[in-house]
Amino acid sequence: MTEETFEIVLTVNGVHRAARAPARRLLSDLLRHDLGLTGTHVGCEHGVCGCCTVLLDGEPVRSCLMFAVTASGRAVTTVEGLAGPDGRMSPVQQAFQDCHGLQCGFCTPGFLCTITAFLRDTPRPTDEEILEAVSGNLCRCTGYQNILRSVRRASDLMEES
Amino acid sequence: MSTRMFGEPIARREDPRLLTGQGRFLDDLGRGALAAAFVRSPHAHARVTGIDVADALDVDGLVAIYTWDDLPGRVAEPLPLLIPHPALTHGRTGYALARDVVRHVGEPVAMVVAADRYLAEDAAERVRVGYEPLPAVVGIENAERARDLVHPDVPGNVGAVLLQENGDAPAAIADAPHVLEFRLSIERSASTPLEGRGVYARWDADDGSLRVYSSTQASTSVRAAIAAKLDLPPGKVEVVAPDVGGGFGVKIVHPWPEEVLVPWAARLLGREVKWAEDRREHFVASAHERGQLHDVRVGFDGAGRVLGLDVRILHDHGAYTPYGIIIPIVTSTQLLGPYRIGAYRAEVRSLYTNTLIVTPYRGAGRPQGVFCMERTMDRIAAHLGLDRADVRAANLIQPDEFPYDQGLTFQDGRPLVYDSGDYPELLRRVRDLIGWDAFEGERRAAAARGRRIGIGLGCYVEGTGVGPYEGGHVEIDSAGRVHVSTGLTSQGQGHQTAFAQIAAAELGVPIESVRVTTGDTRRFGYAVGTFASRAAVMSGNAIALACRKVRAKALRIAAEALEADPRDLDVTDGVVHVRGDRSAAVPLATVAVLSNPLRYAFDAQTAAATQFATGRPPSEPPVAPGDEPGLEGRDYYSPVRSTFAAGAHAAIVETDPDTAEIRILRYAVVHDCGRLVNPRIVEGQIHGGVAQGVAGALYERMAYDASGQLLNASFMDFLMPYATEVPAVEIDHLETPSPLNPLGIKGAGEAGVIPVSAVIASAVEDAEGIGIDAMPLSPDALFHLRRTSAAWSAAGTGAGTGAGAEAGSAAGAGAGRRREDDDAGGVARGAGDLNPASPPDPSRGGEPRPGQPGIVPEGEL
Ligand code: FES
Numbered sequence A: 001m002t003e004e005t006f007e008i009v010l011t012v013n014g015v016h017r018a019a020r021a022p023a024r025r026l027l028s029d030l031l032r033h034d035l036g037l038t039g040t041h042v043g044c045e046h047g048v049c050g051c052c053t054v055l056l057d058g059e060p061v062r063s064c065l066m067f068a069v070t071a072s073g074r075a076v077t078t079v080e081g082l083a084g085p086d087g088r089m090s091p092v093q094q095a096f097q098d099c100h101g102l103q104c105g106f107c108t109p110g111f112l113c114t115i116t117a118f119l120r121d122t123p124r125p126t127d128e129e130i131l132e133a134v135s136g137n138l139c140r141c142t143g144y145q146n147i148l149r150s151v152r153r154a155s156d157l158m159e160e161s
Numbered sequence B: 001m002s003t004r005m006f007g008e009p010i011a012r013r014e015d016p017r018l019l020t021g022q023g024r025f026l027d028d029l030g031r032g033a034l035a036a037a038f039v040r041s042p043h044a045h046a047r048v049t050g051i052d053v054a055d056a057l058d059v060d061g062l063v064a065i066y067t068w069d070d071l072p073g074r075v076a077e078p079l080p081l082l083i084p085h086p087a088l089t090h091g092r093t094g095y096a097l098a099r100d101v102v103r104h105v106g107e108p109v110a111m112v113v114a115a116d117r118y119l120a121e122d123a124a125e126r127v128r129v130g131y132e133p134l135p136a137v138v139g140i141e142n143a144e145r146a147r148d149l150v151h152p153d154v155p156g157n158v159g160a161v162l163l164q165e166n167g168d169a170p171a172a173i174a175d176a177p178h179v180l181e182f183r184l185s186i187e188r189s190a191s192t193p194l195e196g197r198g199v200y201a202r203w204d205a206d207d208g209s210l211r212v213y214s215s216t217q218a219s220t221s222v223r224a225a226i227a228a229k230l231d232l233p234p235g236k237v238e239v240v241a242p243d244v245g246g247g248f249g250v251k252i253v254h255p256w257p258e259e260v261l262v263p264w265a266a267r268l269l270g271r272e273v274k275w276a277e278d279r280r281e282h283f284v285a286s287a288h289e290r291g292q293l294h295d296v297r298v299g300f301d302g303a304g305r306v307l308g309l310d311v312r313i314l315h316d317h318g319a320y321t322p323y324g325i326i327i328p329i330v331t332s333t334q335l336l337g338p339y340r341i342g343a344y345r346a347e348v349r350s351l352y353t354n355t356l357i358v359t360p361y362r363g364a365g366r367p368q369g370v371f372c373m374e375r376t377m378d379r380i381a382a383h384l385g386l387d388r389a390d391v392r393a394a395n396l397i398q399p400d401e402f403p404y405d406q407g408l409t410f411q412d413g414r415p416l417v418y419d420s421g422d423y424p425e426l427l428r429r430v431r432d433l434i435g436w437d438a439f440e441g442e443r444r445a446a447a448a449r450g451r452r453i454g455i456g457l458g459c460y461v462e463g464t465g466v467g468p469y470e471g472g473h474v475e476i477d478s479a480g481r482v483h484v485s486t487g488l489t490s491q492g493q494g495h496q497t498a499f500a501q502i503a504a505a506e507l508g509v510p511i512e513s514v515r516v517t518t519g520d521t522r523r524f525g526y527a528v529g530t531f532a533s534r535a536a537v538m539s540g541n542a543i544a545l546a547c548r549k550v551r552a553k554a555l556r557i558a559a560e561a562l563e564a565d566p567r568d569l570d571v572t573d574g575v576v577h578v579r580g581d582r583s584a585a586v587p588l589a590t591v592a593v594l595s596n597p598l599r600y601a602f603d604a605q606t607a608a609a610t611q612f613a614t615g616r617p618p619s620e621p622p623v624a625p626g627d628e629p630g631l632e633g634r635d636y637y638s639p640v641r642s643t644f645a646a647g648a649h650a651a652i653v654e655t656d657p658d659t660a661e662i663r664i665l666r667y668a669v670v671h672d673c674g675r676l677v678n679p680r681i682v683e684g685q686i687h688g689g690v691a692q693g694v695a696g697a698l699y700e701r702m703a704y705d706a707s708g709q710l711l712n713a714s715f716m717d718f719l720m721p722y723a724t725e726v727p728a729v730e731i732d733h734l735e736t737p738s739p740l741n742p743l744g745i746k747g748a749g750e751a752g753v754i755p756v757s758a759v760i761a762s763a764v765e766d767a768e769g770i771g772i773d774a775m776p777l778s779p780d781a782l783f784h785l786r787r788t789s790a791a792w793s794a795a796g797t798g799a800g801t802g803a804g805a806e807a808g809s810a811a812g813a814g815a816g817r818r819r820e821d822d823d824a825g826g827v828a829r830g831a832g833d834l835n836p837a838s839p840p841d842p843s844r845g846g847e848p849r850p851g852q853p854g855i856v857p858e859g860e861l
């Protein structure tokens, strides 16, 4: 049994990428294993943990719940694409370091993508909105307290700049 | 030692890498490696009657399928029992691949290797395994009843009977003015790191060596295990723990079946092979913890002082015992907490069940022990009508009693002797922090608004930094870079930062010049591992000691170069100089060059060093006897015994009168882990620990059905808390240095989780006036408790719990809290005072414990 493969062409972090993969290849696997962008993590492969969250045309999606073929022609941003062109960490990344918003760092890329989109849409959120925004991502290490602080700090950093 | 770096809450140095997607976790490695997948047992207990791989052979990209019959030599033998114990008379371990019988759902039966994971799973699905199901033993009571056996040669399903005894507890209880007796239960939970396990192996045929990456908490021991299993010299096996996405205990077990099989297949096939566990596998094929039942008998005096405590502990260790009986040993010793109690006896029966193995999960048996002791304190308070905090205070070990010998043997095989602490101060501070003394006003105010709130507290002592040793190696290179390595591993604890802080402070170098490597046997071959809150204590001190050696050597060499006395020298910002005179100075980078008599001028630094060429007298060898070239040093820290951290937690909860939902309004932690290396990291550890504690108290359980199927083996059904479920944690630190180690530190990794179930139970009991004996406590469990205890009350057999409140304090709290002037006659049997010093005081009845097996209220007789 040889599996049929498809040409998948998409933009990842602003770069035009192409790969051949079977129809069932998950977007998370394509990013990680075909394109070598291993910053996107996989914690459950059933859409609950949020580790695999990337931005698809700017909106957060769970890349473990999408077939890669369906991302053809779309623009994907992964954690590798969040820093500035000069390599400087984005305000959200910086805030996570400032507030000790990560421990093992496995969940972190998913949080960063989720929060990046959230603060773009809601630059000055209330505490309630922050809690709501991060409450779809699991973290086993931090107890979330410093992640909530990180979102507030990121919002402040963005306002400052 | 300079305190400039040590103790500072600096930002973590590992973060930029992890924040930009540059972390390297197990499954990020080995692109292009073959993928392994496992055929796992769908039955909890069955005989394997046959394995047919014919269908699987059609799968494109299939490379190999292995069953037990294919395994050679030691790979085919049972996996090792890592920690034997004389009490573990019937230890049993499984095989890397099941031999004839499977004993839990998820046990590996066959390994498939294919071009990628998709294809490996395709093939695994097509492997047909014949099973003849056997009766499954599920649940502690069934294991004890032993109608069926997990292992035919283990009578009664009893793996171990362990007795811990100090004094004559039964006699002390018999003589005590008051006696209570009750049963407690704690459900299974699990570490559940977001990254599962994983192994990636590459065989170098030219070199005859193996490199293995494993998502482990013990890379050096994984190396030893693989070397032994594959019959390789240890020097031909390298094991590296890459970035590890959380461990919390589960990744301390080794070797996992997969840790043997993947390297074995890599060597056999001469190809790179990788296996990354998926989430379902992690639920059914790694390890769980926590499940225990406690039957408690306690005797105490009128002030609430415990005179005798006798606990019968039933511990569910699952299908095998690869990690021995560490958990119940910890439970039965750490149960004593910060208290000086009269006589103590604990009898542990560690039982086999047809469920996943049970090995340490953060807390490692302590949460259960603390639940037992703290529930006991609350019951004593309720029984005597005393304040719960006062009862604890009456039992605390006092600061002038250290070192305090509990008269037992701890998990490290050493006497259970507490080194230092100030427990009354911890209790005082947590009362302050949570507002214990003002709470009755809050309760009334809430009640007036129709809200039901309660307060609870709990104390614990945690043995940390268990031996036997950990080592550190420090090398300063000729560019002035400081390379620090230690053998134990990191799973998010910020070792790159904390260890660098220690090294920077010890050596007098800028932290930017320090690089830390952990968990890589290529850099450091001897280590024990990261568990039992031991990393900071053990490797922190070992690194400090290694730094002191290097510093002494640097001063000696620099003294020769500067023609000064080493005692007059100091190191600042990486430069050795005469104290008080920065002009007479030589950088450590130069000292590193000078430390090596071979001085090819590869760089400017080496060339510059020639001006200091001291040389040794021509009559002596260039390297002095006992000296070594290079500016490096290695040392080990091996403590006589563990150091004991402690803490007190308190919480205020609200319960919904209609839905029985439980919300934590406030959570306070006062914590003493000795000197803090980095307070920010320690607080993070506490936050995370409390979150796991809350998870275990309110949400997480392993829902096995009677046939041994784990019904909630996914994140859909296993309720790991999101941000919305975890309270903000208010923290206060006390710093009582440990006298046992040079840095005065104690471990902090597990502190957050340990007393949470006890604290939440205490608070919910206080809010509801219903005895809480079992955790986790879901809304439906609480709802059920309300109904059964209301029925109890209506039957006229119950007495209120009096859970720590003054009469009248909860009058406005609505249903649930009954007053204590009911007929208390029914509680003297089992639940009530079995030794009333005086005729039972109806206002001080014991607690009704609805729904507990074995305790029959008189009204039902
Ligand atoms: S891996 Fe996609 S949500 Fe968990």
Ligand code: FES
Binding pocket: A101, A102, A103, A104, A105, A106, A107, A108, A138, A139, A140, A141, A142, B194, B245, B246, B492
């Ligand atoms: S930092 Fe480890 S899971 Fe979030």
